[in-house]
Every structure is written in C-alpha cells, then in structure tokens.
Amino acid sequence: MKRVVVILLAAVFLIFMNMRSGGADTTLEKINRTGTLTIGTRTGSPPFAYINKNNDWVGFSIDLVEQAVIPVLSKKLGKQIKLEKKESTPQTRIPLLTSNAVDLIAETMTDTKERREAVDFSLTFFVTGAQFLVKKGSPIKGIESIGGKRIAAQQGSTNARIIRERVPSAKLLEFPDQPAAFQALAQGQVQAYTNDGIQLAGLKAKAPKPDDWAIVGDFFSHEPYGMAMRKNEPELRDLVNAGLAEAINSGKYFQLYDKWFGPKGEVPYPLTPETKQFLQKQAVSK
C-alpha cells in the first residue's frame, strides 16, 4: 500500500515537472514553426462565437481574430498564418492556455485582476455588464429585488461572485453552460438568470419566443472582454494589440461590430458613444 502511494505521488510530481520544463520556444516561434494560430473559443455564445444554422463556427470574436489579428501575425512572420479553433469554456480556458493546447483565448472572457495573475490580456474589445433575464412581467427588476429569489448564473462567471457577495440571501444556482441555465429559467427552477447583458440579448434573440423574455436591471458589474494569452509573451501580446488597435483606427472594428450587433445583425446591441470613445482612446494610447 505504501509503495503504491509513493509511486502515485512520484507520477504526479513527474507530470508537473514535465509541465514546467516543456515548450521551450515562445508562442510566436511556435506559430511561425507550425504556421497556425490555435485559438480557444466558445460554441454556444452568440454572437461572439457559436455554431450557426449552417453548422459554421462563426462570431464577432472569431472575426476579430481572422480579420485583425491574423493579418498582423502573417505580416510579421512573412507567411500566411492559418487559424485553428478549439472549444473552450469558462472552466477550461485558462488550463487550455497554460498547457499550451491553445495560443489565444478569443471568446467572451472578462478581463479581471485575478485572471491577470494567471494570463495576459489584450486590449478590451467589447464592454458589457451583468443584468438579469426574466419571464416578461416578473417582479424582479434588478439586483435590488433578488433577495430570497432563486437565481441562475453561469459557473465560472464573474456575475455569480458579485451576487454571492452583494446579495447573500439570493439562492444562487450555478450551471456549467448557458442552455441548462436557460432551461431552468424556462421551467421555473429559477426566477431569473444573470449573465452579461450582451449574452442575455443573444440568448433572448435565439429563444423560440423572444417576446416572452425581458432583460432587466442596470449593469451591476463592469465586464470588459479581452483576448487572453499566456503570461510573459510580450511579442505576441504586442502583435495582438497592434492588430486590434489598427482595426479600431481603420474602422474595420466598427464594420464588424455592425455586422454582428447592428440593426440587421445577429443580436442588435447599439454601440454607445461612451464605449466607442473608450475603444478609440485605448487604441490610440497603444
């Protein structure tokens, strides 16, 4: 028995040692060598990254990588870089990055202080905030009226954490994915579902009867979305930022924004003047 434990511990230790020493080249060198940028992205978060009716994996975040980041990378490395997509979720995205399975996370990841200790973030490419999705006519009007109510949240999201801290009396139920949380809302297991406003708008737009649902409450959190990379990869981060800044400055970003969030887009979500200004300012300062 003792010997078994020793062998097990040795195996675990070896795995960790291997993880520490592996991957000698930088991510940029790896991209150059393989000619491929591997990103982690979502499959069910319209319109950022999702699989559409034609079975294509598309979205705003994916478009930004293809049309803003890839051109800069290709130019720098002097060859056309291919894009490879892998699925990531809130629970898997940081491990995917740190284990070298993907080089860039481009989905709906909020830039937070804690996450910055584990990964590096690009410029903010989208700004939203947490709200609630409820059945039309629900007494829940925002974070002030959820005390004692059953609230669903997506596990691994920043919103669940804020509710736990600000309204401890709310009965929080966390689901690993959006469809399960929405199903729970539709059936009454929960009375509201909280997530970033834009995600709720996407969910509502895709629901069988969008008019049955309402998005309520002021933003109770600030959620700036960024693309995430492994830490200490300044070359890659600078290139990703350069690509995003160029897209914002050239207007390409706003074309893509209009494609996905404009009046005829997948999820209409007008860009506020403040957000537009914020995006332009951070692009200039880089």
Added chain:
Amino acid sequence: MNYHFNWSVLWSGQSGAWLLQGLVTTVELSVLAWLLAVTLGIISGALRTVSIPPLRWPAAFYVEFFRNVPLLVWMFFWYFAVPPLLPEPLREWLFDHGAEFWAGTCALGVYHGARFSEVIRSGIQSIPKTQFEAAVSTGLTMAQAYRLIVIPIALRLIIPPATNESLNLLKNSSVALTIGVAELTFQTRQIETYTAKAFEALTAGTLIYLILCLAIAAIMARVERRFAIPGMIAQGSAGEF
C-alpha cells in the same frame, strides 16, 4: 510551461471552506444515492433470478432501461423532466429546497441501482442451485430462502465488484454539477473562478477523490474479511489493505 504554482490559494480566503462544503455535499449525495442504488439493486437483482416471468420482466426492463442511457441524460431527466409532472405547490416547495440535490440523488441512485442489480444477479446465479433447493427442502418458503440463505451468501460473493460500483458511484457524483449541485468538483471550479488557479484547485479535488476512494476500498476490504464464511470462498486475496 510558464505557469507559477501558488498552492496557498487552497487555504487562503474561502477556498478551504468551499472544499469542505464540496466534500460534505459529495459524501451526502453519494451516501444517499448508494442506499437507494443498493436497495433497488438487491430487489431487482433478486427478482431477475426468480422463476416467475411476470416478476422477472419488470426488473429486466428497469435494468436495461436505466443502465443503457448516459448518466448525464438522467441528471437532466430528473431535474428538468420530472418536476413538471408534480403538482404546483410541491414543485415550488422542491425548487425552494434544493431540487437539484434530490434530482441528483435520484439520477445517481436509480442509474447505479441498475448496475448494482447486475452485480447482485451474478452473485446469486453463481450460487449452486442445490443450495436453494436445500433451503426450500428444510421448509423455508421461496421468499425466506432468498432472504435468509441466497441473498446473504450472494452479498458476500459480490463485495469486490460492489466495491467497484461504489467507487464509480462516488466519482460519478461529480456529474451532478451539470444541474448545479455544489459538490466537490463544482467547488474546485469555484476556486478556479475566484483565483484563476486551475491546476492547484484541480489537484486538491483529485487528491480528495483519491483519498475518499482509497478509504472506501479499505472499508470494503475490511467488511469482506469480517463477514467471510470460513471455508466457503478461497481466501488469501481478499483486500490488500
């Protein structure tokens, strides 16, 4: 890989309390589901060996239906499909009192009950028919023969595969996080959310599962030795603990 391990996230802040809560929920869920699974398993496993077809068929249906559908589907079934069949007040009461926990218990218990059933059936069928005939010839009824002779022997025979099933049940309890049960795996993810330290949290979870499973294996090995009938089964290999 350039990842800096910071193990202190596991005991700073609320992480320790979360892991403990997760452990308690996992144990509660597993114990209740195990009791349900063993009860269902013994009843249906025994029924599948009787010579009266109308008693065999429902048991066979139960086993084949529940073990041949993925556990994940059963989780969703008990959480999403069963509550709408309940009367409104009961449903609301359940939703306010941890419906996800009870749905998870039912899913896990009924699914593993079907698997336990096969283990028990194989135990009963490995007992020579003469044993049963001898029991009946002493004047016991069929039910008595099962209750007093056949099942007690079968339960001893099946301890190793039943240990296997019990360990599977404990580990499968992590599937309950898909319906929002805050068990151990859920809490390790929670720590990851708050600290962005995934490897540390997962390692802690892994070690806890490992310790729990080793403890169960040790207990079952002890039970096997304690209840062994001398001379009945070849000894010497019962448990390495």
